Amino acid sequence: MSSIQYLETIKAFDGELYNLKYHQRRLDETVKNSNIILKDVLTPPLAGLFRCRVIYDGRNYEVTYHPYKKKNIKTLKLVFDDDISYSKKYYERNSIDALVRQKYSCDDILIVKNGLVTDTSIANIAFKYKNNWITPKKPLLDGTTRARLLESHKILEEDISIKDLENFTQVALMNAMIDFDIIQNENIREIIC
Incomplete structure (x- = not known):
């Protein structure tokens, strides 16, 4: 990957990806002429809540899935x-x-x-x-x-x-x-x- 890397964090719950069109739009606006189509490269786990992380530079990407636990923000x-x-x-x-x-x-x-x-x-x-x-x-x-x-x-x-x-x-x-x-x-x- 190039020296500048970007990140998309996508919610995946029981195999379903949320708000993918907004993530794709931001990815496309971040890196012009990207060859990354999120719906084609993501295969989330079928059970549970996961944070899908896509690290990319426009041409190359890395996808990982992490179980998600919400931070309790009160202050x-x-x-x-x-x-x-x-x-x-x-x-x-x-x-x-x-x-x-x-x-x-x-x-x-x-x-x-x-x-x-x-x-x-x-x-x-x-x-x-x-x-x-x-x-x-x-x-x-x-x-x-x-x-x-x-x-x-x-x-x-x-x-x-x-x-x-x-x-x-x-x-x-x-x-x-x-x-x-x-x-x-x-x-x-x-x-x-």
Whole structure:
């Protein structure tokens, strides 16, 4: 494989692959003229919940399957980095891993770039305001679940500043494995540490 590698993480449950068209679209946008057709190269286990990992560079790929156990995220530490960039889902995540080391006793981080909320280290995020779920307009990574929920109008995009956080009533994380997962705590001040 080339020196730059990318990653797709796809949910597989009892042999079924979830949201494959969104993963294929991101793969195709990440590496132009790729010869990788996900539906043709994936053969997930027929029983159980698995995280299918596809590491690729456009021409070559490696597929592995790992039993999945959801992380229990209840608290998020605000971390600030105006220079971070993660517009493609790179296999190497050194800049994000460095920020994760700042989480201290919290379960994960909430990354703030140029005064705006972006993502956690493992998921896109959404906040409930009145009857709407709002996701940051400028995430670090345009996740596949986020893209699907935006297309179906289940979430809306807006710029979200740190000051806006006090106006929200709930928090949800979203990624390929957990879909749209609401953190069960009505007090957002207890979630953001």
